[in-house]
Amino acid sequence: MSVKKFQPADRPEIPEAVREAFIVDIDVHLSIKMLDDLFPYMDDRIVDKLDRPWGKYQFEAIDWLPTWANDAGGIGVDSHGTAKTGEDILAMMESMGTDVPIVTPGFQSLPQVAYPRMKEEVCRAYNDYVLEHVTSAHDNIHAQILLPLWDPEQAVAELDRVGSEPDFAAAYGWFGKFWRLGNPEYDQLYDKLTELDLPLSLHLDVASYADKATPEGDAIRTWIEAIGFDPATHAIMNTVNMIVTGVFDKYPDLNVVYQEGGVHWLPFVAYRMDEFYQHTPEDVQLAERMYDQNKKYLDKLPSEYLWENVKFSTQPVCLPDNPKHYEWLLEMEHAENTLMFATDWPHSTNDPPTWIFEHPHIDEPMRERILHETAEEVYRL
Amino acid sequence: MTEHIVGSVDEVPDGGVIGVEVDGLEIAIFNCDGDFYAMQNRCIHRRAALHRIDEERIGEDDCLTEGPGDIDCEKRVTACPWHGWKFELETGQHQTTEKRMRTFPVIVDGDELRVDV
Numbered sequence: 001m002s003v004k005k006f007q008p009a010d011r012p013e014i015p016e017a018v019r020e021a022f023i024v025d026i027d028v029h030l031s032i033k034m035l036d037d038l039f040p041y042m043d044d045r046i047v048d049k050l051d052r053p054w055g056k057y058q059f060e061a062i063d064w065l066p067t068w069a070n071d072a073g074g075i076g077v078d079s080h081g082t083a084k085t086g087e088d089i090l091a092m093m094e095s096m097g098t099d100v101p102i103v104t105p106g107f108q109s110l111p112q113v114a115y116p117r118m119k120e121e122v123c124r125a126y127n128d129y130v131l132e133h134v135t136s137a138h139d140n141i142h143a144q145i146l147l148p149l150w151d152p153e154q155a156v157a158e159l160d161r162v163g164s165e166p167d168f169a170a171a172y173g174w175f176g177k178f179w180r181l182g183n184p185e186y187d188q189l190y191d192k193l194t195e196l197d198l199p200l201s202l203h204l205d206v207a208s209y210a211d212k213a214t215p216e217g218d219a220i221r222t223w224i225e226a227i228g229f230d231p232a233t234h235a236i237m238n239t240v241n242m243i244v245t246g247v248f249d250k251y252p253d254l255n256v257v258y259q260e261g262g263v264h265w266l267p268f269v270a271y272r273m274d275e276f277y278q279h280t281p282e283d284v285q286l287a288e289r290m291y292d293q294n295k296k297y298l299d300k301l302p303s304e305y306l307w308e309n310v311k312f313s314t315q316p317v318c319l320p321d322n323p324k325h326y327e328w329l330l331e332m333e334h335a336e337n338t339l340m341f342a343t344d345w346p347h348s349t350n351d352p353p354t355w356i357f358e359h360p361h362i363d364e365p366m367r368e369r370i371l372h373e374t375a376e377e378v379y380r381l
Numbered sequence: 382m383t384e385h386i387v388g389s390v391d392e393v394p395d396g397g398v399i400g401v402e403v404d405g406l407e408i409a410i411f412n413c414d415g416d417f418y419a420m421q422n423r424c425i426h427r428r429a430a431l432h433r434i435d436e437e438r439i440g441e442d443d444c445l446t447e448g449p450g451d452i453d454c455e456k457r458v459t460a461c462p463w464h465g466w467k468f469e470l471e472t473g474q475h476q477t478t479e480k481r482m483r484t485f486p487v488i489v490d491g492d493e494l495r496v497d498v
């Protein structure tokens with residue numbers, strides 16, 4: 001591992017326990033408004049279309065976005081600042097007491113943009129930009145490779161191009177409504193990821209709530225529904241889809257990380273998957289991956305893949321009012337192996353690290369697992 | 382209750398806030414048009430320090446939205462810098478629920494600010 005304790009400037013406002021701990025933050029966002037910064041890395045034909053009034057409309061407009069909930073910060077994406085460079089990330093590390101930030105791209109609207117070639121160019125440009133302007137600032141700053149996840153072949157091509165760069169600790173995509181990653185077309189991506197020893201990190205995309213053209217989507221009125229819950233339904237469905245179509249039977253070393261997909265649904269999904277699998281397993285063999293391998297059943301109970309191959313950001317932490325209940329949740333969620341600390345800086349939904357030090361039912365070994373040990377096992381650091 | 386000197390009126394800018402400590406208690410002092418308010422300086426949600434509203438953000442020039450937090454002197458309400466929970470300056474009442482921050486009387490004596498704890 002090339003990372004070691006980052007020595008933040010002397011900031012008395014950061015609690016001593018936070019300053020002294022080794023903290024890997026797996027979700028530190030770059031600005032959502034940096035398309036212009038990528039122009040020097042992009043094909044002129046595409047820059048020509050983007051660099052004009054309303055040229056970036058598809059990247060910025062969301063099919064339905066309830067921005068009226070939070071008048072202190074609009075949609076709250078930069079309520080605590082914004083970062084575009086490695087120097088900005090260093091300042092964030094100093095202000096938050098972070099040792100290793102895993103930098104997250106700001107392009108959460110990319111899945112909805114209509115032009116694949118344009119989007120692929122954005123991915124390439126971002127990956128080049130982040131190596132030149134962000135990770136270069138310090139050995140501890142690591143980034144995630146922005147993948148054109150809508151096209152598994154293109155995703156593999158991008159991994160062929162930059163996947164060996166040591167400053168990338170993960171490959172990055174989204175778990176929203178546009179695809180399900182149990183689709184066997186993604187096997188070529190999983191082959192490549194396991195070869196490169198990279199986890200696949202999936203973040204909510206801001207267009208991942210239900211389609212406005214459906215009754216469910218058309219009924220949404222609030223930020224609570226749109227960002228608080230619809231993404232979690234996609235995280236659940238994508239997780240179950242990958243497990244029961246045999247992704248982790250075929251790729252036992254593959255790790256999938258959910259950033260901001262929620263966590264407390266884990267017990268329900270674990271118990272429900274196992275219950276259904278034991279009652280009614282006979283169609284599992286018909287999933288293409290299972291069928292093509294002539295496999296009738298999974299190698300293990302579905303919940304075992306959940307505990308071994310799938311990881312989750314602690315943010316949104318959703319602490320129960322009764323601290324004891326959080327202790328039970330951590331136990332039911334196998335937190336020592338599944339949870340990795342994240343702030344979601346600089347968004348208004350952020351979880352600064354104080355909770356993990358102040359909670360009466362998080363002991364030292366659990367804190368160490370969540371703050372850095374699991375992340376060191378999962379990410380290519 | 383005991384009155385404690387916490388500073389002078391010109392140390393708290395109009396529309397601003399400072400953090401002070403009284404007998405180990407962290408207290409935020411707000412100034413709205415010369416009216417001063419004192420409230421516990423640890424948010425009841427996740428213990429953010431309210432006075433950090435005034436901190437400059439990283440990349441301020443590129444930020445699209447206001448933040449972190451807010452002091453709305455017209456409504457006499459402050460929004461916490463971490464997640465924006467809103468509290469009435471006068472009563473400490475959280476606007477959405479029955480929860481409440483502890484508030485303290487402020488005494489202005491000439492230039493001197495005192496808080497009754």
Ligand code: FES
Nearest residue numbers: 424426427461464
């Ligand atoms: S800490 Fe104050 S709103 Fe969360």
